[in-house]
Amino acid sequence: MRVVILGGGFAGLSALKTYRNSILIDEKDYFVLTHRLVDVVRTGNPEIAKLPYRKVLRATVKSVDFKEKKVITTEGTIPYDKLIITLGYSQRLIPGSEKLENIEDALRIREKLRKAKKVAVLGGGALSVELAGYARELGKEVYLVEERDKLLGFMSKDSSEYAKRRLEEMGVNLYLKTKVEGIDNGTLVTTNGNLKADLVISGVGFKGPEIISRLGLTNVNSRMLVNEYLRSEDFEDVYGAGDCATTKSFIPMSAQVAVQAGERAMLNAIGNEDKFRYKQLAVIVKIGSESFGDFMGRFVRGDMAELAKKFGIFRAIRLIN
Template identity: 65%
Template sequence: MRIVILGGGFAGLSALKTHDSIMIDNKDYFILTHKLIDVVKTGDPSIAKIPYPKVLKATVKSIDFRKKVVITTSGEIAYDKLIISLGYSQKLIEGVTKFENIEDALRIREGLLRAKTVVIIGGGNLGVELASLAREMGKEVYLIEGQSRLLNFMSQESSAYAEKKLREMGVNVLLNTKVEKIEDNTVYAEDQKIRGDLIVSSIGFKGPSILKELGLTTINDRMVVNEYLQSVDQEDVYGAGDCSTTKEFIPMSAQVAVQAGRTAMLNAIGFERKFSYRQYAIIVRIGNEYFGDLLGKFVRGRVAELAEKLGIHRAIKLLK
């Protein structure tokens, strides 16, 4: 039986590790997404790159589900079972720099070196860490979050700690603030007008647009799968990682993607495993201090740093 995996991120690598298959990716390297902030800081893209051990480098153009063929820039590849793990994309906003990949990180770095005022939209982990870095570089920084707290997917303790640390650094943290429009390097947020030399979006993450173009059922451009991670449209197709979700929602997370990749592959080769996941640790860094949630409890300092390094170690193990 030939199994083809589309995408070599956390989910794709986890699937490949579970059972030998053909993995297709448009890059020949794996991106450590939580290291993108270090690319911004240093300008060294190798920090977030690890070469793939086994990959067919090609871009997916289309899929013929009836004939069970993936059409790529390197030709057609037949499959018996298909695992789609194409990761996430980010909605484009005119006049705003997205923060999705290594190229974006390098572009943000160039902007930071020239900017005096930086506006960051979105108080998730990327937004928080970028606000910290920009402030360390001596920039005036505005961090805009539409919800009532930063890191709203984490514990209340982590949210409060992030806000406290950033405010102490001098970051202008604006909570419960909706962005209405952006034009002429100015962010219009309710009754405020904030002009920025660099405006960065760390929100708007979704699935890749090709999934909807292929005719698959999607939510926020993420393909909809059942409890076995099987496509609700195609019985020989499975979805794993940030590009897929159930109707009840699966969070976008490296840890969840690893668990999904393994489950999708097990089911593709004949098992019947319902998918369940667990978030073991979510770690954020402000300055040189690590903090976050470990097994549901707030941690900081050395324990948080060790948890973050363990996450990197697990990612590297997928590549061996």
């Protein structure tokens, strides 16, 4: 059986490790540790977020002929018996703001941060919280704008409150319950007044990649719709895993969940069918020099949080080797 995997993120590598005879297609020759992108902004060293692939067909996917079961790429046409789509995520972007999706984005933001005096960070997720903290460390005047009434809304109350307190102690200006209505030549127009910034970084949320819609797959927020077995709602021999896929009841976008989904999608594709069930073991955030977050259902900080974070990196390396 020929199984083809589109995309080599956490889900794609997990699928490949589950069935080594599959073919992994990715446009890069390295794996991006997305949770290390803020570290690239900090250090300017892109290598800390890169891990080279050991087995990959380097090509860009142009289209998929689902009827004939063929993937059309820049390196030719690849037939498949089963197809697993693991093409990751894209970032919502308010016009006039910068995104942080890849290493190139991180290096560009690093350069712009050096020149900026006033920095606005949009969104209250982990990416925004970490960036706001780092910008403040650099001595910038920082505004963090979040539409909800708290930060880190997907994490525990303890983590949310700790992030708020820590950023306030650092001098970050928090605008909670504030919606950005637009950006006009460096001025943020919000429901809580206007803010002037030299650099605006968007972290307002994530969605699936645009290619999901281009392929004609039924999707929610550009995430292909799959059933409880991670099989596409449109095609019998197509599966989706990771940030590019979701069920009607929703699958969270996280590296840990993607790893579990990639494994389950591959097992189902090769005939070992079972429903997809996931566990979120740890979500760790870093502000300044201190890590904190949720680990196995409880709030942790300091050394325990660092240990949980290192475990995540170790697991990513194991996926490749």
